Amino acid sequence: MRATVPAAAGTAGEPAASGSRRLTDRVFRIRESGIIAVLVVFVAVTASIQPRFLSSGNIQFILVNTTVFALLALAETMVVVSRNVDLSIGSVLGLSAYVSAGLFGQVPGISIPVVFLTGLGIGLACGAANGLMVSIGRVPSLVVTLATLYIVRGIDILVVGGNEVIAQTLPDGFTQIPRAGLGGVPYLAIVIAAVIGAGAYYLRSFRSGRELYAIGSNPDAARLAGISVGRRVFTAFTVSGAIAGVAGVLWAAQYQTIDSTAGTGYELQVIAAVVVGGVAIFGGSGSAVGAAVGALLLQTISSALNVLGIPPLWIQAIAGLLLLLAITLDRAISVRLLTSLRVRSSGVGT
């Protein structure tokens, strides 16, 4: 597959040759710095046209809106690097958001951690179901999660039954979660950044995390190398579901009005962010930090278009165009990297 070659570059660090490890580090650094450069240039251009873009209010707005998005990008990254895809996260988010936030209305005085645990539990259950079907059933994850996308959304609709959670039933302590912050930077954004950092570190430096990349670049080889592919993939889906469940609770805290359509179609936006962030759609390469920056970039783009006074009707088309541009750019960068890598490795080898 197209993705295998950069993947080989990404996973080559294991056999301990320090030269190739340094090279791997550099590749990783360059891949992410490409996206970060795009983000910085974009912010700089926008701010030079419209200084209001960098006001603390606007930055806070962008960060708050990115938190749930970036969290889901982390979830999707774990699955995508193992050459799978999770299409059900939008539905899981919707179900978790309604059920968990609905508890405030049904059980007066329920504590906020219990609500979060409920969301986590719903996500875990959905993710484990996906993981079981993909790993034991050996059915393509796109098919399984497309089916669970429909099923979980259907369950959501039956549970909601035309009702909705409204802001008045939610306690202040809950709705303040995305808003409390220090000097324009929401605490939540800091926490999420730490979570994503931890996730990225896990994927990159832990044995089981590395194994996900190995599975993604060549599942058969991974199996022959003694990696328990089924267990790793199952874990990836379970964690992805759990994160989507928690993201649902945060979504509820942020938007406060939740009906049965919450998060509909979100899965494709998240996959877009992950791809923009440099994660190969066929697995084996990319990082969670890149995916999170991808989410930040997409959110920044839509916010910048707003601030620049571009007619709201144009925003989606421009966002789509920029998305295509980002994919093309990433492809160009990775092709260039690959050629330089080839030149270098042939020089080292002989």
Next chain:
Amino acid sequence: MAPDVTARRWLSAAARWETGLAVLLLLIVVLGAAASPQFLTTSNLFNLLVTSGEVAIMALPMTLIIISGEIDLSVASILGMSSALLGYLWSIHWPMLAIFAVLVLLGAVAGLVNGLLVTRLGLPSLAVTIGTLALYRGIALMILGPKTISNFPAPYNTIGVIAVPHTDIPWSMAIFVVLAVISGVVLHATATGRSLYAMGASPEAALFSGIRVKRIKTILFVVSGVVCSLAGVLWTFRLATAVQNNGLGLELNVVAVVLLAGVSIFGGKGSIGGVVLAVLAFAGLANALLLTNFNQEATGIVFGAVLLISVFAPNAGALWARLGRLRKHQRPVRPARQ
């Protein structure tokens, strides 16, 4: 020897995916008829067919694309874009024939953009068409904005609700049948069609055996664009409304139908016969659920379950064996952690 071969041929025919689908379809018809006396009436069957026409039509090029190892998620956005442009041009008093010509062109260009990005730049089609999904829907929004156009004249407006003269078949289904025959012949009886399987099963082998992979895939995307544009026209006239969010999210329904048809998501496998059966199965199921007063919004549960059963049923035996093995030695020796 001879009876053995015949028996084996019978067995392999029985084990085909299409046979399972036919059984499923039969089951749906029987259960539907048992659940509601209205199920098998002409007017209901007409309804059943007419509401699934657009998805059915879009499933055909999607099948060819998935068999060739790619995917097109922008289909519903092309439908929406075509619908929006139809409404806009009609609202500024263009003649309908000129509008149709423009829409064909629009679909071709939309498909060409997909095709060129995928084949010439070598980008994964899943990523590209998520991008154009946003782009084309955005263009639909730019064309029509929040407006709704619904003053289409009678001969067009009724195309979605009347049958082909002297039959009980809705126009969209008639178009589907024609397109299905064409795609079936192309896919199963021409060299180009066979080459799609080769591309899906092994892109490199296909390339080295002299198949013009890039050109054929580009053409497939263009055809898909044109067909989806046509589906946009049918959708608009059936609902008598042009609005920018027509067909929003329909791409997943199309993919679901194609997967139920037994087309492998990895390419190289599938048939048009399966797609026809899957279209009818989905339409029958949706209709039966409607007649039994099942919560309309929640029919996704049943669709999802059918999709899951359809992928698990064919290898239930292997699955059972694997589960047994898992139970026997719960935990294989675990490698020491670092």
